[in-house]
Amino acid sequence: MAQKNIVVVGAGVIGISSALLLRKAGHAVTIIARDFPAPFETIDPINQINYTSPWGGAHNRWVPPSPAQPHTALEHPLSLSTYSHMKKLHSLHPQTAGITFLPGIEYLESPPPEYLSLSSPTDPVARSLASLCGFRVLPPSSHPDAKVKWACEYETYCVNPMVYLTFLLRRFFHQGGKIVRQELRSISEVFALRPAEDLLLGQPSSSSSSQCARIDAVVNASGTNFGQDPDVFVTRGQTVLVAEECDATVTRQNSDGSWTFSVPRGFEGGTVIGGTKEVGNWDVKPDPKVREELLKKFGETYPKIFKEGGKKELTVLRDIVGRRPTRKGGPRIEGEVLDAQGGGGGGGGGFVMHAYGLGGRGYELSWGVAEKVVEGVEKYFQGQEEEAKAKL
Ligand SMILES: Cc1cc2nc3c(=O)[nH]c(=O)nc-3n(C[C@H](O)[C@H](O)[C@H](O)COP(=O)(O)OP(=O)(O)OC[C@H]3O[C@@H](n4cnc5c(N)ncnc54)[C@H](O)[C@@H]3O)c2cc1C
Ligand SMILES: *[C@@H]1O[C@H](CO)[C@@H](O)[C@H](O)[C@H]1NC(C)=O
Numbered sequence: 001m002a003q004k005n006i007v008v009v010g011a012g013v014i015g016i017s018s019a020l021l022l023r024k025a026g027h028a029v030t031i032i033a034r035d036f037p038a039p040f041e042t043i044d045p046i047n048q049i050n051y052t053s054p055w056g057g058a059h060n061r062w063v064p065p066s067p068a069q070p071h072t073a074l075e076h077p078l079s080l081s082t083y084s085h086m087k088k089l090h091s092l093h094p095q096t097a098g099i100t101f102l103p104g105i106e107y108l109e110s111p112p113p114e115y116l117s118l119s120s121p122t123d124p125v126a127r128s129l130a131s132l133c134g135f136r137v138l139p140p141s142s143h144p145d146a147k148v149k150w151a152c153e154y155e156t157y158c159v160n161p162m163v164y165l166t167f168l169l170r171r172f173f174h175q176g177g178k179i180v181r182q183e184l185r186s187i188s189e190v191f192a193l194r195p196a197e198d199l200l201l202g203q204p205s206s207s208s209s210s211q212c213a214r215i216d217a218v219v220n221a222s223g224t225n226f227g228q229d230p231d232v233f234v235t236r237g238q239t240v241l242v243a244e245e246c247d248a249t250v251t252r253q254n255s256d257g258s259w260t261f262s263v264p265r266g267f268e269g270g271t272v273i274g275g276t277k278e279v280g281n282w283d284v285k286p287d288p289k290v291r292e293e294l295l296k297k298f299g300e301t302y303p304k305i306f307k308e309g310g311k312k313e314l315t316v317l318r319d320i321v322g323r324r325p326t327r328k329g330g331p332r333i334e335g336e337v338l339d340a341q342g343g344g345g346g347g348g349g350g351f352v353m354h355a356y357g358l359g360g361r362g363y364e365l366s367w368g369v370a371e372k373v374v375e376g377v378e379k380y381f382q383g384q385e386e387e388a389k390a391k392l
């Protein structure tokens with residue numbers, strides 16, 4: 001396929017992963033975003049609260065497909081392909097990619113039916129996970145206390161979000177990708193930009209052919225920020241970062257619906273202890289009472305984190321508040337042709353591949369989503385080529 005000019009809007013985990021795979025497929029790719037990855041310590045907790053990727057954990061925790069939430073069946077294969085991709089990246093770049101492989105342990109106090117069926121040795125999801133990552137259900141003798149009704153363990157990965165994303169962005173740049181920092185009012189604004197001059201796409205703008213360069217497709221990986229999709233909402237998460245390195249990513253589902261977890265970030269990033277899931281809460285300020293509660297509950301669940309004998313306090317580095325870009329019915333990963341008036345705001349029309357609304361799963365689904373983005377964009381180009389041929 002001839003090289004196309006593609007703009008990816010967004011430099012969170014979804015935008016950067018998609019941009020990399022599109023570049024790998026041979027296209028001219030530019031990322032436009034307001035926020036870019038940077039050292040975690042420098043990201044502004046107030047002004048960059050809407051940039052979710054720095055505030056994630058981020059670990060991979062399997063979510064077995066649930067009939068009550070149909071989108072989980074679509075997400076599961078994306079998590080499997082992301083796992084394999086992470087494994088490969090980690091083995092090629094163990095010191096630099098920001099990925100750590102380690103045990104994942106889960107304790108559930110009120111396990112939903114799709115978890116209980118993983119206990120059956122013939123369950124297809126459990127079987128595929130067993131061969132992929134050594135997934136196994138733990139016997140009651142391994143439960144930390146009697147409130148836990150179901151538990152499992154497997155090999156999984158955590159990423160240090162900003163180490164990982166700066167690594168990916170650097171690779172993108174090294175492979176000839178272009179990067180533009182700009183805040184947009186809408187997606188359709190991109191089609192009105194003059195690629196050669198504004199975006200450095202293709203050849204330098206002095207060459208006459210580049211005057212005709214146009215943008216062939218736009219990827220909408222904007223998280224929640226355009227706020228034009230009524231199904232998108234935020235799920236606030238408050239966590240606390242401690243200096244200790246936990247030796248596993250442990251997740252506990254409490255019977256009151258709350259969650260207790262640890263996500264070791266690796267690469268001197270400490271461990272995230274979490275965390276809340278508060279639908280529609282826009283509060284940017286961390287609540288100190290919540291911090292105390294998170295630390296207490298995690299210490300009770302996994303006392304192994306207190307490595308030094310007798311020590312019962314963790315070293316708090318800071319609180320974290322983030323907004324998971326959640327969407328009713330699951331993420332939107334599909335193509336759409338916008339007409340010149342569409343897209344809510346002045347600008348042109350063209351093909352948009354949506355990839356937003358990943359909620360609390362952006363990292364663990366990222367490569368699967370990026371593959372879907374490449375597929376969607378190329379399917380559109382193929383359709384166009386066939387149409388053009390038919391007209392000859
Ligand atoms: C507390 C917490 C814990 C989490 N833990 C995990 C976990 O363990 N595992 C996991 O997989 N996920 C986790 N997540 C979820 C994960 O962080 C998100 O799903 C993911 O970061 C979303 O990435 P994104 O690329 O869609 O959006 P974002 O990271 O928000 O990126 C959006 C991009 O679009 C740009 N943009 C938006 N609007 C505009 C505009 N108008 N003009 C220009 N640019 C624009 C932004 O600048 C940014 O570059 C967690 C989230 C939170 C808050
Ligand atoms: C975050 O997004 C919300 C909703 O679009 C907006 O009201 C708010 O001003 C944004 N915050 C920042 C710091 O940009």
Ligand SMILES: *[C@@H]1O[C@H](CO)[C@@H](O)[C@H](O)[C@H]1NC(C)=O
Pocket residue numbers: 187188220221222223224225226227228229232338342343344352356
């Ligand atoms: C792009 O994504 C945002 C979510 O960040 C959504 O609100 C918006 O409607 C999408 N743009 C278009 C043109 O559909």
